[in-house]
Each structure stands twice: as structure tokens, then as C-alpha cells.
Amino acid sequence: ASSVACLMLSGAAFAADLTVGFSQIGSESGWRAAETTVTQQQAKERGIDLKFADAQQKQENQIKAVRGFIAQGVDAILIAPVVATGWDEVLGEAKEAEIPVILLDRQIDAPDDLYLTAVTSDQVFEGKVAGEWLVKDVGDKACKVVELQGTTGSSPAINRKKGFEEAIAGKSNITIARSQTGDFTRTKGKEVMESFIKAENGGKDICAVYAHNDDMAVGAIQAIKEAGLKPGTDIKVVSIDAVPDIFLAMQAGEANATVELTPNMAGPAFDVLEKFKADGTLPPKWIQTESKLFTQADDPKGVYESKKDLGY
Numbered sequence: 001a002s003s004v005a006c007l008m009l010s011g012a013a014f015a016a017d018l019t020v021g022f023s024q025i026g027s028e029s030g031w032r033a034a035e036t037t038v039t040q041q042q043a044k045e046r047g048i049d050l051k052f053a054d055a056q057q058k059q060e061n062q063i064k065a066v067r068g069f070i071a072q073g074v075d076a077i078l079i080a081p082v083v084a085t086g087w088d089e090v091l092g093e094a095k096e097a098e099i100p101v102i103l104l105d106r107q108i109d110a111p112d113d114l115y116l117t118a119v120t121s122d123q124v125f126e127g128k129v130a131g132e133w134l135v136k137d138v139g140d141k142a143c144k145v146v147e148l149q150g151t152t153g154s155s156p157a158i159n160r161k162k163g164f165e166e167a168i169a170g171k172s173n174i175t176i177a178r179s180q181t182g183d184f185t186r187t188k189g190k191e192v193m194e195s196f197i198k199a200e201n202g203g204k205d206i207c208a209v210y211a212h213n214d215d216m217a218v219g220a221i222q223a224i225k226e227a228g229l230k231p232g233t234d235i236k237v238v239s240i241d242a243v244p245d246i247f248l249a250m251q252a253g254e255a256n257a258t259v260e261l262t263p264n265m266a267g268p269a270f271d272v273l274e275k276f277k278a279d280g281t282l283p284p285k286w287i288q289t290e291s292k293l294f295t296q297a298d299d300p301k302g303v304y305e306s307k308k309d310l311g312y
């Protein structure tokens with residue numbers, strides 16, 4: 001019994017001793033803000049010393065931050081990678097320094113021996129769920145969709161587009177008329193939606209907007225209203241994240257569907273990191289989070305209440 005107690009004690013002391021660098025993308029969306037809050041809470045609860053670096057949407061800042069963490073000799077590095085390419089060199093440096101790297105919420109195009117694991121959703125599936133919702137909602141009616149893409153070159157922008165296109169493939173009545181990046185922000189989402197509306201007969205020719213995140217959808221809703229149309233009715237709104245504000249829009253009948261992305265990527269990341277540090281257990285290369293569809297039928301008021309104080 002005493003050796004078990006001793007092991008438990010040393011395990012607990014070990015977790016408390018960890019110093020982890022976190023290179024966050026920035027604060028482009030409500031979801032991103034929540035992920036930052038949850039990561040800081042998770043670190044605090046576990047006694048992990050979290051070194052936080054905000055990259056302000058720039059990969060070069062993320063690379064600098066990672067190099068800084070390596071120089072400080074941290075025990076591990078979390079990266080939410082803004083884009084999918086261009087990581088090999090810096091991750092090679094982390095590997096050389098024997099510092100495990102965990103990717104949060106976005107995937108990268110690099111050999112998987114450069115990181116310990118990636119905690120992300122299946123982003124192609126998210127796009128598919130959004131597309132399948134629209135296919136069902138529209139039925140056989142002709143439907144011109146406009147698409148607000150996420151940050152160019154980011155894995156969610158690439159994959160959510162792919163998944164949605166897969167869902168509508170074979171449905172000749174549904175076409176993507178326009179598709180442009182809104183950079184995952186409300187401001188850009190609104191701006192781009194305004195230009196779509198202008199180009200599509202004052203919005204009258206648009207049947208639905210598919211936004212790669214809720215913040216852009218909220219921006220688009222504003223643009224639709226300012227054009228004198230009814231979001232959720234004249235133009236259907238489907239997006240991804242399930243942030244509290246989209247449930248407010250759903251309550252008002254102005255948004256139709258969203259696919260939930262948990263902001264708690266750090267919990268599973270710290271779980272596997274602590275195990276890896278304690279006894280060398282290697283996690284799977286991909287820890288997949290859930291993707292759940294919410295519509296106006298799913299008690300948006302209740303969901304809003306349950307989420308509103310969670311750091312979004």
C-alpha cells in the first residue's frame with residue numbers, strides 16, 4: 001500500500017510540476033475565446049504552469065512563440081495552428097529538443113511523428129452534417145447557397161468546405177453560387193455577406209448561407225437584416241461551433257442550424273500529456289471530439305442558458 005501511495009504522490013507532484021507553452025491563434029471568434037478560457041482553467045485545476053502566447057492570427061508569431069518555448073525548456077507545447085502548412089521545421093526543432101507537441105482544434109500537413117497527438121473534431125464530418133441538414137431542409141426546391149469560408153489555408157476552412165460539398169453532391173437543385181473567406185470573424189462575415197447580397201439581386205436569389213463558423217453567421221445575419229430580408233426564413237443560416245450567440249439568433253428565428261465544436265480541447269490534451277509524462281504512454285495520433293447538430297427544435301433558449309457563462 002505504501003508503494004501505491006508513494007506512486008500516487010509522485011504522480012500528483014509530477015503533474016503540478018509541468019510547464020506547458022500554448023501558442024493560441026488569436027481571438028477571432030467567440031469559440032476561440034472560450035477555448036482560451038477553458039485551456040487556462042484546465043491548466044489551473046491541474047496545477048500546470050501555462051505560458052500563453054497570442055499569435056494575432058499570424059503563423060510567423062506562432063513559430064516565434066514555439067521557438068521561445070523551446071528555448072525556455074518547457075515540458076510540452078500546445079499549438080492551435082492557424083494554417084495547415086509550414087510547420088515541419090519548427091516542429092522538427094521541438095522534436096530535437098524532446099519536447100512533445102500537441103495540436104489543438106486544427107490539423108496540419110506534416111508527418112505525424114512531429115507531434116504527440118492532435119485533439120480536433122472531424123472537420124469534414126462537420127461540413128457534411130451542415131450540408132445534410134440543408135439537403136433535408138430544402139427538399140427538391142432550387143437552392144442557391146453562398147458560403148463564408150474560414151481562414152484561407154486553415155484545416156477547418158479546407159475540410160468544412162469539402163464535407164459540405166460532399167453532402168450536396170448529387171443534389172442538382174442545390175448549388176454553391178458564391179464562396180469567399182470571412183476569416184472566421186463577425187466583421188468580415190458581415191462584409192462578405194453584404195457583397196454576396198449585392199451580387200445576388202439584393203439577396204433575393206440567395207436561399208441559404210453556409211458559414212464555416214457561427215461568428216461569420218452572426219455577421220451575415222446582420223447583413224441580411226440590413227438588406228431588408230429575414231434571416232432564418234428568406235435566407236436559411238447554417239454554421240458550425242454552437243456558441244451562445246447563435247442560440248440567441250435561433251431563439252429569434254434568425255439562425256437555423258449549427259454543429260457543435262467543444263472548446264474543451266485542452267482537457268483531453270492534458271490527460272494524455274500527464275500519462276505520457278508519467279509512464280511514457282503514447283496516445284493515439286488523433287483524439288476526435290464530438291460533432292452534434294443543433295436546430296431550432298433543440299431548445300435554443302435552454303442551450304443558450306447552459307452555455308452563456310462558459311467563457312465564450
Ligand code: AHR
Pocket residue numbers: 028029030031032105106156184212213214215240241261
Ligand atoms: O479551428 C476551429 C475554428 O476556429 C472554429 O470553428 C472557429 O470559430 C475558430 O476561429
